Amino acid sequence: MSLNSVLPTRPIQRLSEALANQIAAGEVVERPVSVVKELLENALDSGATEILIAVEEGGEKSIQVTDNGKGIAADQMLLAVSRHATSKITCYQELSAVASLGFRGEALASISSVSRFELISRQDVSANAWRIKSDSGERWSALEPVAGKLGTRVKVDDLFFNTPARKKFLRAPRTEFNHIDELVRRAMLSRMEVAIQLVHNHKTVRQVEAAVTREAQIKRLGRLLGDDFVTQSMHVEFEAQDVKLEGWLALPTFNRSQNDMQYIFVNGRIVRDRLLFHALKQAYADVLYNGRHPAYVLFLSLPFEKVDVNVHPAKYEVRFADSRFVYDFIRRSVRDVVARPITQADAMRESPASVFERPDQHRQGKSVSTSFLAPHKPSPRESQAFFAFQQPVELPLSDVPSINEPLLQAYADGSDTRLASTSNAIPPLGFAKMQLHGVYILAENEQGLVLVDMHAAHERIVYERMKTQWQNQRLIAQPLLVPISLTLDLADMRAWETHQAWLEKLGFELEALGPQQLKVSAVPTLLAKADIAQLIKDVLADWRQHQDSERIESQINARLSTMACHGAVRAHRQLSLAEMNQLLRDMEQTPASSQCNHGRPTWVGLSMKQLDSLFMRGQ
Incomplete structure (x- = not known):
């Protein structure tokens, strides 16, 4: 059956205002959480410092948002609920x-067209509040004075009562409320200076006070994300040109089974932007256990004219004028923190109880934490020799000067078993005391006890040194006995032309055989046995979508990781105190050495407070 046979032949006519609003509501109002989002953004744009959100039955029965913002003038209330009416922009330049969260002027008109709607507002110049209401937005009541506080209250009852097709697709009230709860939690994180309360079925579910000081913000983070996130994260600030990134990054080993604790806000706006999430994913690459996700709360600020927020009906996506710069800025800044050296502050962090849970519990979503680390500059000895990867190697001692050499030597020869009391004399991981069953190193630092998995730790050290050497020798290419011919579409060919020099720098030799054909003559030595054709296609696809690709580096690193695993010191090998202490010093100078190449923790610490608690001392 053809389409023309079922479509009626009718003259073109203008849609009624009510029908046009209902069609617009299909884009703006998808479910109850969409209503809450629009009303919450209006409240924030009004300058409110206190907001109350009350919903019933997941928002289907009732949604009410009350704020103490500037309010709406009585003579503008009917205009406020009409389509394309807003005070937030007046011209194309704006x-x-x-700069505001909402700006299209469709929200109130769309919401009122699919609900029983009431708007009450009062400005500070008015002696009383004013009210208008409507069923389905077709006919509005006369403006009437009512008692009311400064600000605005919007009440939405019986959502989708006149659009049953949309109503039947709503989920259970608990499911709908969970969406609202998550939205409100994001808003509580994005606007720390605003007090927000969420009530469901007349019961307060969330309530936070305004948090202006850093101490109050950390307390608010703990209430919203849990104390483990607070104790296992650090506050960061980065700035380049006119772009600033600030917030909290969780340690790599504080991770999640899902990406349910990843929050990034652009100029205070809640976004779910793929470019930003991809940049952060790459920043945490190589330090997370397989299948795990990092956690963070970050605020990205940049000039309003350099970000387009008008690319998605729900305004969840944004577009940057210089997306490449933003991507690189975020990835490099976060990576520098993820790979910083161990500090005394890291050693002082108490490892949470989840560190000692079973691995299966860890995979089910528990967070594990130790610390995170640091760019390593290879010593002269490291830059002169390549490790014998195919066999276990002797533990290499780096040329990095040890902290407090006399004390280290006393530990090495066994002449001193005491720990110095001066904090400046004690490195973060302390000094080795003994080996446990040839697998773990037991060390003592200023805070208490440190337990190190010597194979996992040495694996990371060897791996990072191999990566450094590979980066210095990456131009080594291996010619293919039989060149590979690739057929690509025109978009992929343009991507290759743009990034041809970058691929050659990595060791690839490619040339065009035709408008849509490439010949691969040589590849990096470490990738000689890889599926080159598929790899290059994937890399070009990445460049088209993300303006970046980590696939080649990822495959090379995976091979180096395997080689490092074979080259690291084996379990059950007996080490001297000098070797154990040198391993601890090398860990303190190696990037990401709190995790092995597979993302598992390499060390945990127990403070004296935790040890006392285990033995119930002082109780």
């Missing part, structure tokens, strides 16, 4: 530099 649209290209939107």
Whole structure:
């Protein structure tokens, strides 16, 4: 059956205002959480410092948002609920530099067209509040004075009562409320200076006070994300040109089974932007256990004219004028923190109880934590020799000067078994005391006890040194006995032309055989046995979508990781105190040495407070 046979032949006519609003509501109001989002953004744009959100039956029965913002003038209330009416922009120049959360002027009109709607508002110049209401937005009541506080209250009852097709797709009230709860939690994180309360079925579910000081913000983070996130994260600030990134990064070993604790806000706006999430994913690459996800709360600030927020009906996606710069800025900044050296502050962090849970519990979503680390500059000895990867190697001692050499020597020869009391004399991981069953190193630092998995730790050290050497020798290419011919579409060919020099730098030799054909003559030595054709296609696809690709580096690193695993010191090998202490010093100078190449923790620490608690001392 053809389409033309079922479509009626009718003259073109203008849609009624009510029908046009209902069609617009299909884009703006998908479910109850969409209503809450629009009303919450309006409240924030009004300058409110206190917001109350009350919903019933997951928002289907009732949604009410009350704020103490500037309010709406009585003579503008009917205009406020009409389509394309807003005070937030007046011309195209303002649209290209939107500073408010909402700006399209469709929200109230769309919401009122699919609900029983009531708007009450009062400005500070008015002696009383004013009210208008409507069923389905077709006919509005006369403006009437009512008692009310400064600000605005919007009440939405019986959502989708006149659009049953949309209503039947709603989920159970608990499911719908969970979406609202997560939205409100994001808003509580994005606007720390605003007090927000969420009530469901007349019961307060979340409530936070305004948090202006750093101490109050950390307390608010703990209430919203848990104390483990607070104790296992650090506050960071990065700035380059006119772009600033600030917030909290969780340690790599504080990770999740799902990406349910990843929050990034652009100029205070809640976003779910793939470019930003991909940059952060790459920043944490190589330090997370397989299948795990990092956690963070980050605020990205940049000039309003350099970000387009008008690319998605729900305004969840944004587009950057210089997306490449933003991507690189975030990835490199976060990576520098993830790979910083161990500090005394890291050693002082108490490892949470989840460190000692079973691995299966860890995989089910528990967070594990130790610390995170640091760019390593290879010593002269490291830059002169390549490790014998195919066999276990002797533990290499780096040329990095040890902290407090006399004390280290006393530990090495066994002449001193005491730990110095001066904090400046004690490195973060302390000094080795003994080996446990040839697998773990037991060390003592200023805070208490440190337990190190010597194979996992040495594996990371060898791996990072191998990566450094590979980066210095990456131009080594291996010619293919039989060149590979690739057929690509025109978009992939343009991507290759743009990034041809980058691929050659990595050791690839490619040339065009035709408008849509490439010949591969040589590849990096470490990738000689890889599926080169598929790899290059994937890399070009990455460049088209993300303006970046980590696939080649990822495959090379995976091979180096395997080689490092074979080259690291084996379990059950007896080490001297000098070797154990040198391993601890090398860990303190090696990037990401709190995790092995597979993302498992390499060390944990127990403070004296935790040890006392285990033995119930002082109780």
